[in-house]
Amino acid sequence: MKLSFRIALRFLFSSKGQTLLILLGIAIGISVQIFIGSLIQGLQSSLLDATIGSSPHITIKAVEKNEPLNHPETIINTVKKDEQLVALSSSITTGAFLRVDDRTEQILVRGFNYSDANKIYKFNDKLIEGQLPLQENDIIIGKALAESFKLKIGDEVDIQSVNGHIIKGNITGLFDLKVAAINESWVLSSIDFSRQISDYSADQISEIEMQVIEPFDADLIAIELSKLINQNEISTVDWKTENQQLLSGLNGQSTSSLMIQVFVVISVVLAIASVLAISVMQKSRQLGILKAMGINDTMASYIFLSQGFILGVIGAILGILFGLGLLYSFTTFALNPDGTPVVPILINPGFILLSGVIAMSASTLASLIPALKSKKLSPMEVIKNG
């Protein structure tokens, strides 16, 4: 075994050009695999983050549109038992009108308890000016809305409920949620402020919003929660059901990325197998000599398995280095005007390690064919043919 390894090493060293070429083949294959894998993973995670990073994964509300949830405490107590839960925020959302001078615009007033809501919406980060509502009548408005009404922090505005009564709100901040429709229509307030506008009683809210550990399990968790709550007039909505198109896009991306990776690995395996098969032919003379000297068939086949393994290990290391190099240059040179990378790349050590292991096992596997072939070689063939 040790001798076979030594011979393998020597064979590889003796034909340096060929060895380098095959190493390069493995390394490039693996680096491409790592690069594509990391790129797609980064792309997906940034996309996902944009989609569900700052929004609820599951929302519980009344079946009937614009109807309140009654006695939310019992529901909250029930759902809080779920271990998947990372954030929970109850809110009152209601339609209203913003009146400034003669102009009236339809808006959506959303009242939150900010210590809870921040965990989901990260309002702190979205605030471009001012501060979150502290007092009952404090409100923050979207940047687009502020522009269209020429409002600024400290202004007092009239908010008119659908029933017609008007409540004054103090603008304490401006936010940018990166979605134009929201920036134009949302007015965020304290939960009490929105309760006044909606006319909900003290034990009524409009929805409970949640984030879970595994966003991709949101649909399953939602079903589970609705079973736990077990009330007819309540519905649970998850982000997956509402974003089918995005999901199928992501899925397609994952699948094609996997396909590319699989084909890259297959071509690496084929390359190694064919080069090693040629190497058995090239080394058949040496094998014949070794067999005449008494090397047994097992040892002979170990020589080629060792070659495959050695090539795999070195190829994997080189491939990982090349791959990291590619990722580094991509994140360094392909930039947005603001200096952030075009595609945020995710460097996942587990994935890279896995690629290395695949390279190693694939090339060892590829050497199985030549190894078996070497077993059959008879010393006579060499001695007869000189």
Add this chain to the structure above:
Amino acid sequence: MANLIELNKVSKIYGTQVQTKVLHEIDLEIEEGSFNGIIGASGSGKSTLLNIIGTLDQPTSGIIKINNIETHLMRNKALAKLRNETIGFVFQFHYLLPEFTALENVLMPYYIKGKKIDKHMNERAQELLELVGLTKVMNNLAGNMSGGQQQRTAIARALINNPKLILADEPTGNLDSETTEQVYELLREIHRDYKTTFVIITHDRRIAEKTDRIIEIKDGRIFSDFSKI
């Protein structure tokens, strides 16, 4: 002296559709410690005979005993071991591993035996290389040595495991006459010092003259067989 090799009605047929009988029921006994020459025209079957004795090739029928063990009953692994420990081969085309140095080539059968190379063994290999006059080039890669040097290395390699039997197929076939003489003297010395049994195929009259027994193979049969008394 006991017989080291016994052949009983050994035949060899090559080919399946067009059959060529290369050896016809050969009976042959080789004494332990003897120095034997095999001569014969090319195509007479002498190399086939030697390869069959060396277990590199299998007879179509007949029995071969080495050390009183019937080799055709042995498994591949046991045959490999027999070749490694009992037989040393020297071929016309030296057949060294070009990727290894002369010293490593000489030690190769010992490595294959699965033994660790200790100081003693290294010294023995160097002694053998000295015996064949290659001390100076022992660390050169085999691929970079001259034909004569390679052939002498092959002889040293054949000796490393102290085999009972050395089979040589035209060991001086592609050497000049001076080197032929050196190689021959070397084989003779080894025979004298280690009581090794030799079976040498040769075209070279000067070598055949000096063996103790000359077996001539003609058309796959033993044509004549003379020994010195």
Add this chain to the structure above:
Amino acid sequence: MYQEENYLEFKHALKTFEKEKAYLHIKSLLDNQTLTIIEIYELYLAKSLSEIAGNNLEQQIPIWQEHLISNIVRSIVELTYPYVLIEKGKTRAIKQSVVILCLEEEYHDLGARMVQDFFEIAGFTAYFIGANTPDSEIESALQVLKPEILCISVTNYYHLSKLHKLLNHINELFPNHDFKIAVGGYAIQNSSKVESQIQADYYLKSFEDITNLKEVLS
């Protein structure tokens, strides 16, 4: 009468390459009729040569010395021809001829040369062809000289297989031939399984074998 002391003196002369002394030594033995020419060949010349540089010995003296000494002996052999003729005159002649030769690449022909004299002394007509005779030349000699006996001397045992081959060949070339085949020499006497493999009619070891052969043939 053979005397050991006298023999050793001669052998010493040979060993020291003293050609003249060696020749005069032999000449005096013949002139004084101390020994017959046959005894000189068998007990002095052949014996001393095999003792000094015999085939059964490891090479003790350099080859050039061996050649030098055998050439001294050869000279002595040639110089003793008058004595051979005297001896020949004493015996009854036999109307049979013998061709004596060595095979191709066999250069040790001194023994064969001596055998020629033995045959002459025994009353045969002897044709000595000598060393290194290729097979085709042997055939030609057989056709021209038409001898009753073909006598082949083999010194080096390597040539036994060649002899074996030649005799097979001659049997094919001259089917039912009348001539007999006689073989002799160091290799014939010192190898195993010779008589079982070589198809010769006679194996000659000494002058006595030749006189016996004469009795058989006449």
